[in-house]
Amino acid sequence: MNKVLIFMDKFFKTANGDLNILGKLAKIIFIFIIIKVLTKIVHVVIDKAVKRKKSNIFHRDERKINTLVTVIKNIIKYVFYFIGLVMVLDMFNINTSSILATAGIGGLAIGFGAQSLVKDIITGFFILFEDQFSVGDYVKIGEYEGIVEELGVRVTKIRAFSGELHIIPNSNIQTVTNRARGNMRALVVVTVAYEEDIEKVSRVLNEVCNEIRESNESIVEGPNLIGLSNLGEYGMDFTIVARTKPMEQWGVEREIRKKVKEAFNKENIEIPYPKRVIQER
Incomplete structure (x- = not known):
């Protein structure tokens, strides 16, 4: 030793x-x-x-x-x-x-x-200390948006849905849009052919709204059919709106679209799409 x-x-x-x-x-x-x-x-x-x-x-x-x-x-x-x-x-x-x-x-x-x-x-x-956002919130800071993974004393780390990790110095944070505070809005626009009956379409969409309202626990208010909102190039637009819990709006929108498509198939309501007709002479 x-x-x-x-x-x-x-x-x-x-x-x-x-x-x-x-x-x-x-x-x-x-x-x-x-x-x-x-x-x-x-x-x-x-x-x-x-x-x-x-x-x-x-x-x-x-x-x-x-x-x-x-x-x-x-x-x-x-x-x-x-x-x-x-x-x-x-x-x-x-x-x-x-x-x-x-x-x-x-x-x-x-x-x-x-x-x-x-x-x-x-x-x-x-x-x-101002509680602008917390870990787990979905935020938009400047051109970057995603889930806050870390809020440090020097940098904030945001994970985008594409998987990219954005590391932002805290001094560069000027404007923050926090999309995880309070109820969020779910909005779905449904387009039907001009040949369809407006009353029938409204009835079917209201039935879909009632069904989703009773079964989906992520919904805080609605969904409600606003009505005929636009006359487009290919068809008539009907708008459905709901209020959801934070971060649940996309799942609610997907469910509304799925239920609407199933109901339209059952009731033979046509969803328009561009068509090309070729005539031989």
């Missing part, structure tokens, strides 16, 4: 007992490994503590808690890495205490060119 210690002293230390370059590099690696392990342990503890609370809260509050947990994890990670950075600077005899005392943390961040980072963090906290 003594031989190992002597070898390490020769390999990692200078003649006067201070750490050489290899020794400092090994210590830096060790510091950040410890930080990584501590971060993982704290994250596990937070997840277990939150998991015990989730059984007694509503779904809306659960999404809010998930967002808070993500932000807290990020803050803890940044604090650990900041401590590690201070320890590394101390190894190179850089007086970090005097830097922090004279310039302050804000001045140090600006000195490192981190103005945008500070702006991202401040905007992230405003988004969180």
Whole structure:
């Protein structure tokens, strides 16, 4: 054991007992490994503590808690890495205490060119505390839209329906359209041929609306037949509108279209489509 210690002293230390370059590099690696392990342990503890609370809260509050947990994890990670950075600077005899005392943390961040980072963090906290959106919400931010996967102190991550992950700095978030707050609208336009009887079509569509209203639990209000809404190039347009729970509007629209098609097939009501007639002379 003594031989190992002597070898390490020769390999990692200078003649006067201070750490050489290899020794400092090994210590830096060790510091950040410890930080990584501590971060993982704290994250596990937070997840277990939150998991015990989730059984007694509503779904809306659960999404809010998930967002808070993500932000807290990020803050803890940044604090650990900041401590590690201070320890590394101390190894190179850089007086970090005097830097922090004279310039302050804000001045140090600006000195490192981190103005945008500070702006991202401040905007992230405003988004969180104003409850603009939470993890799991369907939002549109600028040209991007999708499900919020993560709301961090610096960036927001949105998963598009195509599978793409959009990572947006919080400072770039100007206008947010949240499509998961309150009741959503389901709208279906049904087109029938001009030869069909308007009263018959209205009766069949009202029957479909009543059937869906009684069977679909995602519907909050309706569906209701608005009536004949347009005279198009190929047929007459009838509009059906319903109010649904958040994120359920597309499923309700699909069900309405399916039921309408089945009812039209049963009642021999024609849905028009472009036709080409070829006459031989």
